[in-house]
Each structure stands twice: as C-alpha cells, then as structure tokens.
Amino acid sequence: MSFLRTVTVVIALSITTSFAIAAEQTVTLKVDGMTCASCPYQVQHALKNVDGVKTAQASLETHEAVVVFDDGVTQVAALIAATKNAGFPSTLKAEDINHDEKAAP
Numbered sequence: 001m002s003f004l005r006t007v008t009v010v011i012a013l014s015i016t017t018s019f020a021i022a023a024e025q026t027v028t029l030k031v032d033g034m035t036c037a038s039c040p041y042q043v044q045h046a047l048k049n050v051d052g053v054k055t056a057q058a059s060l061e062t063h064e065a066v067v068v069f070d071d072g073v074t075q076v077a078a079l080i081a082a083t084k085n086a087g088f089p090s091t092l093k094a095e096d097i098n099h100d101e102k103a104a105p
C-alpha cells in the first residue's frame with residue numbers, strides 16, 4: 001500500500017507541476033490475459049468505468065487497449081489499476097501527448 005501511495009503522490013505532484021491545462025490524452029495499454037472474444041469487452045467496461053475516460057477500445061488480436069481520457073480527471077496509473085482489478089494486468093505501451101520531448105526527434 002505504501003508503494004501505491006508513493007506512486008499516487010508522485011503522480012499528483014507531476015500533475016500539479018506539469019499539467020497547467022487539462023487535456024485529452026490517448027494512450028495505448030499492453031493488456032495481458034485477454035484469451036477470448038469477450039475479454040476485450042471486460043477490459044473496455046473496466047476502463048470506461050474510470051472517471052475521465054472518454055473512450056476505450058480493446059483488441060483481442062493485438063492485446064492492446066487504446067484509451068482516450070481527460071488528464072485533468074484521471075491518469076494512466078488509474079487506467080492500469082482498472083484493468084488489473086478486472087483481471088487483466090496492463091502496462092503503458094505508447095503515450096500520445098503534447099509533451100515537449102514528444103516533439104523532439
């Protein structure tokens with residue numbers, strides 16, 4: 001629990017220091033444990049239950065979930081926690097955000 005709390009604090013600090021304006025973000029999660037056609041729906045359902053998530057699209061073929069969310073309301077850690085709690089551990093695969101380092105080659 002203390003690790004989770006530390007992560008939460010770090011995220012909270014990074015939000016207050018680097019996110020002046022809430023924005024829509026799109027991330028791709030690598031999702032483990034999807035084995036049949038209904039699994040992606042469970043993943044999507046779990047993600048869409050997270051406050052701030054606009055859309056979630058999970059794929060059995062790629063084992064990925066693409067999530068659009070408001071970064072002023074939630075963060076990637078909450079998305080990952082949501083899939084994990086639903087039985088599908090996930091990790092961040094790609095982050096499509098407007099950070100400055102993203103623009104650099």
Ligand SMILES: [Cu+2]
Binds near residue numbers: 034038
């Ligand atoms: Cu399944």
